[in-house]
Amino acid sequence: MTANTFLAALANIYPPDRLLRRPAQLLPYESDALTAFRARPLAVVLPERAEEVIETVRLCAREGVPFVARGSGTSLSGGSLPVEGGVVIAMNRMNRILRLDPQERVAVVEPGVVNLDVSKAAAPYGLYYAPDPSSQPICTIGGNVAFNSGGAHCLKYGMTSNHVLGLKAVLADGEVIEIGGESLEHVGPDLVGLFVGHEGLFGVVLEITLRLLPKVEAYRTVLAAYRSLEEAGHAVGLVVASGLLPGAMEIMDRLAIEAAEAAVQAGYPQDAAALLIVELEGEEPQVEAEFEQLLEVIRSSGAYEVRVAQTDEERARIWKGRKGAFSAVGRLSPDYVVQDGVVPRAKLGEALAEIERLSNAYGLRVANVFHAGDGNLHPLILYDGREPGALEKAEELAGEILEMCIRLGGSITGEHGVGMEKRRFLPAMFSPEDVETMRRLRRAMDPHELANRGKMFP
Amino acid sequence: MTTYRPTTPAELQEIVRAHPRVFVRGRGTKPGLASPPAGAAIVETTELAGVLEYEPQEFTFTALAGTPVADVQRMLAEHGQYLPCDPPLVRAGATLGGTVAAGLSGPLRYRYGGLRDFILGVRFVDGEGRLVRGGGKVVKNAAGFDLPKLMVGSAGRLGILVEVTFKVFPRPPAHATCRARFDTLEAGLRALFDLWVRPLDLEAVDMEPDGGGLTLWVRIAGIERALAPRIERLRSLLGGEVEVWQGAEEERLWEEAREFAWVPEGWTLVKVPLTPKRIPALEERLESAETRRRYSVGGNVLWLATPHTPDRLEPLLHEVGVAGLVVRGKVAGSPFLGRRTGMAFARRVKNALDPQARFPEV
Numbered sequence: 075m076t077a078n079t080f081l082a083a084l085a086n087i088y089p090p091d092r093l094l095r096r097p098a099q100l101l102p103y104e105s106d107a108l109t110a111f112r113a114r115p116l117a118v119v120l121p122e123r124a125e126e127v128i129e130t131v132r133l134c135a136r137e138g139v140p141f142v143a144r145g146s147g148t149s150l151s152g153g154s155l156p157v158e159g160g161v162v163i164a165m166n167r168m169n170r171i172l173r174l175d176p177q178e179r180v181a182v183v184e185p186g187v188v189n190l191d192v193s194k195a196a197a198p199y200g201l202y203y204a205p206d207p208s209s210q211p212i213c214t215i216g217g218n219v220a221f222n223s224g225g226a227h228c229l230k231y232g233m234t235s236n237h238v239l240g241l242k243a244v245l246a247d248g249e250v251i252e253i254g255g256e257s258l259e260h261v262g263p264d265l266v267g268l269f270v271g272h273e274g275l276f277g278v279v280l281e282i283t284l285r286l287l288p289k290v291e292a293y294r295t296v297l298a299a300y301r302s303l304e305e306a307g308h309a310v311g312l313v314v315a316s317g318l319l320p321g322a323m324e325i326m327d328r329l330a331i332e333a334a335e336a337a338v339q340a341g342y343p344q345d346a347a348a349l350l351i352v353e354l355e356g357e358e359p360q361v362e363a364e365f366e367q368l369l370e371v372i373r374s375s376g377a378y379e380v381r382v383a384q385t386d387e388e389r390a391r392i393w394k395g396r397k398g399a400f401s402a403v404g405r406l407s408p409d410y411v412v413q414d415g416v417v418p419r420a421k422l423g424e425a426l427a428e429i430e431r432l433s434n435a436y437g438l439r440v441a442n443v444f445h446a447g448d449g450n451l452h453p454l455i456l457y458d459g460r461e462p463g464a465l466e467k468a469e470e471l472a473g474e475i476l477e478m479c480i481r482l483g484g485s486i487t488g489e490h491g492v493g494m495e496k497r498r499f500l501p502a503m504f505s506p507e508d509v510e511t512m513r514r515l516r517r518a519m520d521p522h523e524l525a526n527r528g529k530m531f532p
Numbered sequence: 533m534t535t536y537r538p539t540t541p542a543e544l545q546e547i548v549r550a551h552p553r554v555f556v557r558g559r560g561t562k563p564g565l566a567s568p569p570a571g572a573a574i575v576e577t578t579e580l581a582g583v584l585e586y587e588p589q590e591f592t593f594t595a596l597a598g599t600p601v602a603d604v605q606r607m608l609a610e611h612g613q614y615l616p617c618d619p620p621l622v623r624a625g626a627t628l629g630g631t632v633a634a635g636l637s638g639p640l641r642y643r644y645g646g647l648r649d650f651i652l653g654v655r656f657v658d659g660e661g662r663l664v665r666g667g668g669k670v671v672k673n674a675a676g677f678d679l680p681k682l683m684v685g686s687a688g689r690l691g692i693l694v695e696v697t698f699k700v701f702p703r704p705p706a707h708a709t710c711r712a713r714f715d716t717l718e719a720g721l722r723a724l725f726d727l728w729v730r731p732l733d734l735e736a737v738d739m740e741p742d743g744g745g746l747t748l749w750v751r752i753a754g755i756e757r758a759l760a761p762r763i764e765r766l767r768s769l770l771g772g773e774v775e776v777w778q779g780a781e782e783e784r785l786w787e788e789a790r791e792f793a794w795v796p797e798g799w800t801l802v803k804v805p806l807t808p809k810r811i812p813a814l815e816e817r818l819e820s821a822e823t824r825r826r827y828s829v830g831g832n833v834l835w836l837a838t839p840h841t842p843d844r845l846e847p848l849l850h851e852v853g854v855a856g857l858v859v860r861g862k863v864a865g866s867p868f869l870g871r872r873t874g875m876a877f878a879r880r881v882k883n884a885l886d887p888q889a890r891f892p893e894v
Contacts, residue, residue: 233674485672
């Protein structure tokens with residue numbers, strides 16, 4: 075089949091307005107949030123029904139054409155980068171919440187549903203969807219499922235995987251499968267557990283059953299300012315050691331504070347070398363008791379200024395600065411790459427010192443905004459893409475940070491996934507047998523490696 | 533039938549490679565999963581035991597699969613930590629590997645999640661005798677496919693677990709349990725649905741049907757001085773007569789639940805995952821039958837006990853549309869009962885990890 079006859083076959087599935095093929099139409103799909111990589115697909119299709127996705131995948135399987143499913147394109151690992159000459163299946167129009175059952179505390183959604191819209195739909199019933207990636211106002215559940223997305227509140231309730239109960243998907247060879255269900259429990263191997271985080275390599279998810287949680291009764295959000303990054307890191311250890319289990323613990327360094335302040339005027343103390351955000355959540359009496367304990371710990375940790383959000387608005391403002399930090403960094407530099415390696419909590423201080431050393435050695439500024447509670451770093455490496463060789467230098471620095479994470483006993487990615495960007499580091503974390511096992515699983519679902527070809531594996 | 537007790541992963545790999553059929557078990561606390569098929573070489577993991585890494589400040593540990601859960605719990609307790617997924621049959625001698633392979637979490641799983649939510653890493657020997665590692669040792673990790681979760685409930689069908697890494701949480705300083713009895717099933721379930729959507733932090737919600745009524749057991753935990761107002765709120769939400777337990781007696785209530793102390797000697801015990809909405813249909817069919825039942829995790833699991841053999845439950849589970857796992861009882865081949873989902877996908881996974889079918893069918 076030639077490209078033209080393949081396009082004609084796609085035109086049998088999609089009306090002209092949902093089959094994009096002109097260069098100007100394809101341009102917005104050429105990359106995702108990791109803008110350093112670009113690829114031109116043959117076509118972009120905009121399915122509105124599961125049957126259209128299934129037909130598309132079956133056509134691709136029959137003709138050996140690679141395809142990539144894409145949500146809102148917020149992947150920071152290049153996970154939704156097209157395959158050159160392949161098909162992009164843009165899932166945004168499959169955005170219906172099919173069922174929301176407050177008694178069972180589940181929502182059955184299509185993959186194009188935006189993360190935050192699940193919580194909005196659940197709110198009238200006193201429920202919410204817990205995983206909260208910073209991109210939650212735009213990222214889709216399908217993308218969250220493919221990359222097992224995290225967020226600031228993973229410490230207590232886990233990542234996407236911990237909130238997915240069941241899935242319907244079309245595997246890359248065209249077979250439609252259903253796994254899991256609506257119960258919190260299961261018998262037999264945890265197939266849903268394997269599927270979440272497949273990075274688009276098994277096929278395309280069509281329907282997702284999500285677990286909802288009752289809304290939190292009370293929050294206590296504390297912002298503490300420190301004279302050094304090390305002190306803030308140390309404070310995290312003290313909080314954890316005191317037996318508290320906060321909903322979130324986040325750190326921002328000087329550069330990140332400066333950027334966030336310029337972008338959203340969160341009212342952060344401007345002279346701080348590091349800010350620590352700790353948020354307690356739960357039943358009112360319990361949170362109040364924990365709060366007293368937390369303040370004691372924070373005061374003994376060397377914080378020179380401690381602020382407590384008194385209202386919902388103040389809490390929202392603290393989080394606005396933190397969640398907007400990535401895009402805010404765009405004000406400091408024309409380009410940046412962000413890593414999300416993980417280190418054991420006790421090695422945070424060591425890791426941050428090493429990042430600073432590398433930053434100086436490379437002559438590149440690095441802003442740090444991270445999920446301190448679970449050791450999940452987010453160094454943002456600033457560079458100017460117009461300078462020849464700048465991206466390569468930034469990537470090299472990023473690579474050194476990942477190698478450090480592995481050396482310290484951590485992981486190359488906490489929540490962004492391996493995607494395009496960290497493929498070459500997978501063998502540094504896993505043995506050839508481990509990687510081979512993952513490949514075998516991939517081929518069991520996708521014998522010709524059509525689904526998101528070129529991602530995750532070196 | 534030869535029984536092997538390997539002492540190193542390498543020894544285990546050799547055993548697997550040398551036999552066309554291999555069956556793994558731990559210390560046999562779940563007999564439904566521990567009776568080997570004829571002709572299979574038996575591997576017991578009891579000699580692959582011991583904690584390899586434990587850094588209290590990291591809230592993680594790594595241990596060999598044959599390590600008794602009780603040993604781990606003692607170690608964690610010394611540092612004020614615990615396993616919130618609440619493995620059952622600990623006193624009976626359950627091992628970490630056996631717990632993961634069986635996929636059994638206890639009543640406290642209600643609060644923060646089950647085994648699948650706390651397992652971080654695994655090493656296992658696959659059907660070709662290869663030693664494979666998945667996941668990692670840090671609390672957050674998205675690198676590669678999530679093999680640790682896949683192994684939860686895999687029942688020795690995909691690989692033999694060698695090593696597991698878990699995250700743990702700080703143990704709450706104090707606990708309390710409220711017990712309320714409702715005269716009808718409907719009233720009891722109404723109370724459950726009412727609790728379940730409120731902003732309450734409940735550790736466990738278990739239910740016991742009896743003579744048409746339903747008894748609810750609701751556990752909370754936290755800082756001691758904050759418990760009283762929380763108990764009062766539960767009291768008013770549950771209505772009627774509410775008994776409150778605290779201290780050692782309260783602790784014992786839950787220990788007995790997770791040890792299945794209520795199941796008579798020699799009876800069959802089956803785990804049935806479900807959602808609370810299916811309870812009326814099940815109760816209608818089970819009430820008259822000779823069974824004992826405990827609904828756990830807010831009605832997400834039924835622990836079903838019967839004096840009869842497990843196969844007698846097949847028609848009932850199919851009719852209600854649920855699956856079952858035989859924990860105790862006579863099993864001819866598979867410990868799985870009823871209507872299972874995802875078999876097409878499960879077979880693909882099986883072919884990838886155990887193409888020669890050395891381990892029993894999924």
